[in-house]
Each structure stands twice: as structure tokens, then as C-alpha cells.
Amino acid sequence: MYQDNFNKGELVCIVINQEHRIKYSQIDIQTAHDYLQQLNIFDNLSGEFPIQYASGSYWVSIDRFHVATQPYFIITLTSKYYKCNNCSKALIDIATGLYNRNYWEQLNTENCYQSEDQRLFLIFIDIDNLKKMNDNYGHLVGDQAIKIVGEAIKKSIDKEDLGIRYGGDEFIILILNKEKEVAGKTIEKIRKEIKSETLKKGVTVDISAGVAYGGYSRSLEEMLEAADKELYKEKGTKEIGKTKKGMALKGLKKLKNMCYNIFKTIFRREPL
Template sequence: MVYIIIISTVLLFILVYVFYTGIKTAIYVRRIVNEKDKPPAFAPPSPKNVIRERFKSSLFETAITCLENEVEKDCALESIIEKLPLFLKADSWSFLLTPNNDEWRFLFWSKDLDFLPLEEVASEIQISGEHIKKVIDTKKVLFIKDTKKNSLWYQKHSLSKSWLGIPIMVKNEIIGVLNVDWFKQAKVSKFERELINYFLEDIDRVLKTVFSVSEQFLSSELDILTQVYNRKALEKYISQYKSDTSKKAVIFLDFDNFKKINDNFGHTVGDQALKILTKRIQNSIKSDDLIFRYGGDEFIIIIDEITENISIDIIIQRIKSTVKTPITFNDMLIISSISTGYCLVPEEAPDIEKAIEIADKRMYLEKEIH
């Protein structure tokens, strides 16, 4: 009789465990919903593997849909990355670009953060955001259960009670940090943390595999927003062509009062306007001329084989003309202008680095006149 009771108890425990595992798995699986179907509620033998495969499938479906519909690369990246905070049932989220040698900035975020001065927040975090810096230094996920009691946390505008920082990496290089926020204290279980690490591996694999058809997206020398060369690429160019004596022109340009566009229309519209204007500038120069995003709304253009001031004046006027053409975006009319300065190499400067310095000063002289 005692043996029967023991065996019955063991069997009951096994049944309860299997049933609990199945329900728990079904709850997690149902958070990863595809467009056309809903996952069945069943009890698989390996919950983590099933959930991971489901998530991986969802990532690839999203990426392929973006490619088929020719969605812009930053929008595709957003569609992929937002899967994590949705899965974790976060109250808000944001993705912060964290380049080594440039200003940090938020690339995209959930709608409930639209009211925040995100440029100011990004600047604050770059200076004093020890929680973000720890994620970058360790390349590991960091969870802060109570932001008010954590010494790493310092954000004036934050509503977060609990926060999760997730490093987003491509080719083992961090491109930014995904901020996952809860407005009340939350708990991230050990099971969820393990799944997050699996998801990060899959996100990295998806970005490398699917977007390999567009290597520009993965290039650490391209600005993700505008898809022109970034400051890192400019520094590499300067070092490679330090002793180059060929004739070149360096144009330094800065958008006038671009902050007003962000303030009046919002950062999302500002980003779209900057992408459109950058594309117009690209179309105003030859394909073999180089354009670099120097930082914020500042750009540098390097033009080869130019010898006369009159030629560079023509190019600058063409760029200014195309930038002045109003942009219509969601029934909003956006008008912009630029200030420029230029310098000829080697006539006015011995190298590109010195030419940038001279062109920058001349640009500010023109800006003061406006």
C-alpha cells in the first residue's frame, strides 16, 4: 500500500511538472505572434528550444518581409529589434546608437517617449550614463530592478522603475543598446534571461545573414540613419591619404536651425527630413565624390580633381539649391537651408585634416551672416 502511494505521488508530481511546463511554454510562445497565424498551445519536451525556434522564425519572417517590400534599413532594424521588448511586455523601449567617436543618439523608440527631449537625454547618458557604459564594456545584458536604489542609474527624464539594457551587436561589435523599461518594478526571471541571450545570438545571425545582400547596412563605416560615410570612415580616409598630394576640395556644411525642425515636428520627422536632404546632396555631386556625416547635422564632402574656386562655387550653389526645395512629409511642409565653407588642397591647406579645420571656420563665418 505504501509503495502504491509513493508511486502515485511521483506520477502525480511528474504530471503536474509536465502540465506546468506546457502552460508556461505556451504563454511565452504566444507572445511571439506572427502575422498570419497563432501558435498552438501544446506542451513540448524542450520549452527553450521551441521558444527559440519560434522567435528565430519570427525574426527571419520580419527581415524577409522588409527586404521584399524594400523597407529602409533602419526601419527593418527597428522591426527586428522591437520583437524583444514586445516579448518582455515592457511599458516602453528605445534604441540608442552608441558610436565610439561620435555623438550618441536615439534611432527609434516607442510612441510613449515622443514627449521626451531625446537629444538632450542622449547627451546626458553619453556623459553620465554608467548603466549604458557597463552594458557596452561587458557586452552583456544588465537588469536594474529598482532604478532609484541603483548607483549606476542617472537619468533626469526617466519614468522607469525597472530597466533592462541589451547590447545589440553585429560582427561582435556593439552598434547600440536596446533600453527596455517598465514603469513599475518588474522581474526578469532566470528563464527569460537565458532566452534573451539566445535571442541576441539569433538577432546577430539574422542581421548578418539576411542583410548580407546589403553589406552597406553592416558596415561600421556607414552612418545607419543617412547611409553615408561616418566620422570613423573620415578618420580612416585622412590617415590613409595623409601624404596624398592630388588636388581636392573639402566642403564643410551644416544645416541652419535644424533643431527647430525636431522641436516643431518631432525627431521622427526630423530624421526622415535629414535622410531626404542627405540623399539630395548625394545626387548633387558625382558618384565618386565622398560625403561623410561628421556629427549631428554637419557633413563633409571631399571632391577630387578640382582646381578652381569657380568650380567649387558652382557645386556649392547646386547643393544649396536642392536643399532649399521644400519637403512635403505627411502633409507637413519642411524648409531647410545650409551654411558652407570650403578649402582647396594643396593650394590653401597641405592635407585634408587641415582643410577640414579651415572649411569649418569659413562655414561658421557664413552662418553668422544668416
């Protein structure tokens, strides 16, 4: 069955809409359609997702996502001879259960989020000082921080929104067809969830976030770049705040020492 179209172990991605029309394929459209029919994919587009099964010489993984409330299906195929017992792992981040960088790349390549009549927000989140956390307390604590943030994202977004672990300490959220204030409210929800969980576990985890608005004239990569700039503005503000706080503490300490010395001079003895 068309085994010469891609190499053993190579993942092939196909995206179809609700009407079973191919919107994106890494192989030519006719061959992709043949795969969809021969591997019984059209018969497996209902139920709980993701769906994985074996058919002939192939592993099949099907997942669903929404664009402007319309369902799309992303299908990945790979040869059974490849060492892959659960091909959904190619799109799911094991540590958090969110989608991973591979999934982001597929969305970005497909450009299916570029729609003239759709409101789209991209939130870019970064865990503050994760490297320092790893260095001071070990990677197990750092891994715990990543899981806490991933879980907070899952609890804070709606089912039609997408949560993606972009890599390392960075996360992406795509929010569809919502008012502008929803992005800010979502970030606040995430922060509250993180605070609640860190209080239970006795750790400190903070995040910085940036938001970008998109539509048909702006690609996902352009939105990510814009959100990244906003994120680092917030980080810069935090650093300024820390510096001012440090200077204020030093000023208070200096004032305290001055008062102590004046007290000694007046009474010529140590205070009780």
C-alpha cells in the first residue's frame, strides 16, 4: 500500500476538515486521500480523542482541534516497522499532557488559523528563573514547576482553545473567537491556579506572559514574535521592580543605622 511514498519511521501529517476535505498534507493530495480510505480513517472520526490504532503496515493517530468552533482532524501516519507503540507521542508533550512543538509546527505550516472573520489571540508564557531553580534545587524541582504550569494552563482554557508546550520553560495558548479581555483573564486564571498548587507543594513558581492579536493578515510566527516582545517587556518591568525594592531595603537599613547611632550619641549607651 503506497509504501514508497515515505520512508519507514517517517511521520506523515494530514489535516482534514469536518467535510473530509484535505486542508494540508505532507504528501500529494491524491495519495493522501488513498491513505485516508485504505486505513479506514473516515470511519474513525468520532469518539474520544486522540485515537490510535494499527492498520496493515501502519500506525495511525487521529486528534481533533477547533478553528473558529469548526472541527479539524490531524492525522499522523508512520510505518509499523518504526519503533513507535503510541504515535500520539509525536504530538503530545509527555511532561504536561499539552500539545508539543511538533504540533505547533504543523499548525504553523498549515496556516489554518489565518481567517479574515476570526478573532485569535496568542498568549506566550515563560516560567521565571527556571534555570536558577534547576541550579539551586535540582531538575526534579524544575520538572515539577513545568508540570504545575502545564496543569494550570489545562484548567484555565476552554476546550476550543489550544495549550502547547513550545519547549523548555515556554508555553503557547491559542484563544479563538473571544473578546480581547479574555486573554488577560486567562493569564490571571493561570496565575491563580499556579499559586494554589505551589502553596500545596511548598514551592515558588512565577510566570511572565505576553499577548498578541492575529487574523488573516498575520501568521502564527508573527504573532509569536509579537507576544515574545510583550513577554520580555513584563520581565523587564519585574527586574526594575526588584531593583527598586532592593534599593529601598538598602535605604531603610541605612536609615536604621543612622537612627541607632543618633540614639547612642544622645544617651551614650546601648539601647535596651
